Amino acid sequence: MILVVDMNWKRDSLALNEFVSPIVSVVQSLEECEVKHFLDIETMELEGYNKIILSGTMLKDHATLKQVDKFNWISTFDKPIMGICAGMQTIALVFGVTLTNCLQIGITEISTLKQNPIFQSDFRAYTLHNYSVAPSQTFETLAESTKCIQAIKHKQKNIYGVLFHPEVRNQEILKRFILLKQ
Amino acid sequence: MRLGVLFSGGKDSTLALHLAAEKESVVCLITLVSKNPESYMFHTPNIDVTALQAEALGLPLVSVVTEGQKEEELADLEKAIAQAKSKYQIEGVVTGAVESVYQASRVQRICNRLDVWCFNPLWKHDQKALLETLVEKNFRVIISGIFAYPLDEKWLGKQIDPAVIARLVGLQSQYGISPSGEGGEIETTVLDAPMFKQKIEILTSSMESKGNCGVFQIKQARLVSK
Numbered sequence: 001m002i003l004v005v006d007m008n009w010k011r012d013s014l015a016l017n018e019f020v021s022p023i024v025s026v027v028q029s030l031e032e033c034e035v036k037h038f039l040d041i042e043t044m045e046l047e048g049y050n051k052i053i054l055s056g057t058m059l060k061d062h063a064t065l066k067q068v069d070k071f072n073w074i075s076t077f078d079k080p081i082m083g084i085c086a087g088m089q090t091i092a093l094v095f096g097v098t099l100t101n102c103l104q105i106g107i108t109e110i111s112t113l114k115q116n117p118i119f120q121s122d123f124r125a126y127t128l129h130n131y132s133v134a135p136s137q138t139f140e141t142l143a144e145s146t147k148c149i150q151a152i153k154h155k156q157k158n159i160y161g162v163l164f165h166p167e168v169r170n171q172e173i174l175k176r177f178i179l180l181k182q
Numbered sequence: 183m184r185l186g187v188l189f190s191g192g193k194d195s196t197l198a199l200h201l202a203a204e205k206e207s208v209v210c211l212i213t214l215v216s217k218n219p220e221s222y223m224f225h226t227p228n229i230d231v232t233a234l235q236a237e238a239l240g241l242p243l244v245s246v247v248t249e250g251q252k253e254e255e256l257a258d259l260e261k262a263i264a265q266a267k268s269k270y271q272i273e274g275v276v277t278g279a280v281e282s283v284y285q286a287s288r289v290q291r292i293c294n295r296l297d298v299w300c301f302n303p304l305w306k307h308d309q310k311a312l313l314e315t316l317v318e319k320n321f322r323v324i325i326s327g328i329f330a331y332p333l334d335e336k337w338l339g340k341q342i343d344p345a346v347i348a349r350l351v352g353l354q355s356q357y358g359i360s361p362s363g364e365g366g367e368i369e370t371t372v373l374d375a376p377m378f379k380q381k382i383e384i385l386t387s388s389m390e391s392k393g394n395c396g397v398f399q400i401k402q403a404r405l406v407s408k
Contacts, residue, residue, distance in 0.1 A: 014201070022305065
């Protein structure tokens with residue numbers, strides 16, 4: 001069972017269809033999943049999930065970035081996590097990594113810097129973000145655009161972040177994460 | 183949140199309006215009237231009917247005429263959203279984008295410049311399911327434009343119902359046509375929907391077609407009680 005975390009600014013928002021449903025649709029083609037809003041996650045409940053995916057949000061929605069204390073469970077969950085866009089930014093903040101200004105909207109060229117289990121080579125992806133993350137000792141950079149870091153992985157844990165939206169283009173990246181062996 | 187809906191009068195923008203109204207406060211419609219029938223961004227057949235649809239919905243309409251040239255029409259869209267922001271204090275815009283990254287990213291950039299939210303409630307949704315939702319929710323939608331092989335004039339003016347959906351889905355597997363017209367294969371006009379306080383009755387219309395391109399033009403229409 002995979003948990004998809006709704007990262008939108010409020011429960012049952014108008015953005016749910018746009019940022020969560022397309023992820024659910026890809027996950028359900030391979031595995032069962034449940035959706036919970038980030039405000040409704042209790043650490044004790046997470047034992048039943050084998051992976052967690054954090055959704056993106058609207059360009060103006062920075063709610064999770066202002067409530068990082070709601071995501072302390074990320075550092076203790078011992079199975080794979082993937083954060084998409086705001087999900088990646090939130091993961092970075094949980095581990096004390098700072099955000100950098102980086103506005104990108106639309107199809108963007110992504111260059112892979114480090115081979116990894118979820119994507120290879122260079123590709124084009126859909127981006128919609130105001131921020132990226134600074135280079136850090138905690139995460140290795142997996143990919144970048146000409147402007148900023150586009151994908152990261154925690155050096156010790158199975159925690160991935162992608163700034164682009166694989167649920168819009170490059171669904172195979174999401175599928176490889178879903179099928180990733182733990 | 184006060185929202186303006188980018189409204190063409192077709193099925194996608196009308197369904198997006200309904201979804202938006204379930205969650206937030208829709209305060210106006212925003213329409214670009216393109217003089218270019220091959221507009222890159224904006225649905226064109228029966229765009230003049232949007233005034234009647236706005237009246238049926240009881241919502242004010244911000245309407246801006248554009249020549250419909252590739253980049254100028256985006257500047258005109260920005261003007262229209264800016265007008266809606268100043269006149270109706272909208273905080274966000276709603277679009278009926280389903281698949282087009284081209285359309286969606288251009289509207290996102292405009293919204294970002296104007297500092298308004300940009301909602302796409304139909305984004306990446308299954309096209310057959312969207313058509314079925316229209317029928318389930320009692321939308322009355324007619325096909326008002328055809329622009330791809332093997333569609334012909336027999337499709338013009340047809341109401342979207344389960345039989346039409348089945349035929350469109352059949353054409354998808356045979357000819358690669360997007361059943362909801364995402365590639366511009368069909369355009370539609372909504373004559374009635376749950377939020378319409380009155381419905382549209384067509385008094386006179388005309389059909390023009392050549393090969394696999396054609397439009398069903400509403401010449402005269404009026405609002406009648408439901």
